[in-house]
Amino acid sequence: MTIDSIRNGIVIDHITAGKSMEIYHILELSKLDCSVAIIKNASSKKAGKKDIIKIDSQLDINMDILGYIDPTITVNIVKDGKIVEKKHMELPDHIDGVIKCKNPRCISSIEQEIVHSFKLVDRENGIYRCVYCETKAEPETL
């Protein structure tokens, strides 16, 4: 399988195998009109298998969300066919408007206009809590 290398765009590499579609949805890549390639189960020296997403456009993507979903990811910025920047993910201190608080007693579950907001409370274990009610973010809340 070959996919043309992109000249100007972004390569999201080292995605944990199987997670590419989740990232595709979260980053709302379906809304783009440039070409987007999703490569599943590519062979990886480090992890055996990995997913890759190539986007043929220089858009701003939300690195914080990527860091939360899959900290193993690296993001390569490609210009004129060359990788000009390689970004490693880090767990963001805050995640706003992405994860929803699941606590039905939380004010952010009641009032529509409140932006759901989570704070990193334990970097080592990647634990986030709702800033309003302190309920732990569960991975399936994405």
Next chain:
Amino acid sequence: MKKDLIGITDLSKEELAELIAIAEKIIEDPVAYSEKCKGKKLATCFFEPSTRTRLSFEAAMLELGGSVLGFSEANSSSAAKGESVADTARTISCYADIIAMRHPKEGAPMVAAQAAPIPIINAGDGGHNHPTQTLTDLLTIYREKGRLSDLKIGFCGDLKFGRTVHSLIQAMSRYEGISFVLISPEELCVPEYIKKDVLDGKNIPYVETSSWDELPELDILYMTRVQRERFFNEADYMRLKDAFILTADRLQDAKPDLCIMHPLPRVNEIERAVDEDPRACYFKQALYGKYIRMALILKLLGVE
């Protein structure tokens, strides 16, 4: 920058010590504080009724020479017409200098604090935080024992749903030489996250038991009510509610300087005969609650 009080952990140990020191000065010389908040207004915004807490706040402001306004249930507020917490807080900020807010939804006072330009005090948000209760408990312990360290503290009753218990465990865990005895029926024991994150996380010694065997060792005994609404069926409630009652008889073996606390209201978990025992501190606790709220109002308003 304005300061709010949303959770007890918003306050550092130093800030807690400062509030306790202010409260002690007020207790020593209340007259000196009787006009400190003259011309200032406290709004008590109670989206659910809690007469006890509301009166404590109002008494605190009145004793500082300030005035109070507010509402005591959601029916009489704009929330009944569907106004957001943020809008309510912003509007009330035009009429008052500080707000004490009670709300059935967790996190509502935090939303208010983000929206309002004046200080917000969380007066209880659902089962989440109730920091002025914890401040009350800390002042009581300090006044009665003269210290916040080197204490063996027993909690008895509903330790599962009792947020005052969780929050006091959290607050006391910051001091040296603290250990806990957690007395409850198995069904109502302290939740796992408190044990794991707070107690084990800080290597704090604790015992879980459903007997009174440890009572003679305790410096403080914190009693709580087993609430009917926590149970799905009446039979479970009836079986458990009387299991952990403190009687005058049981107290015979306790230390002579034990401090017995209870957040009130009490149902029957402390026998009336105990009220006459000098070790019973729960009514004094309500009084300390007023003094620490006075200290808090002064601090948040920046009044010296």
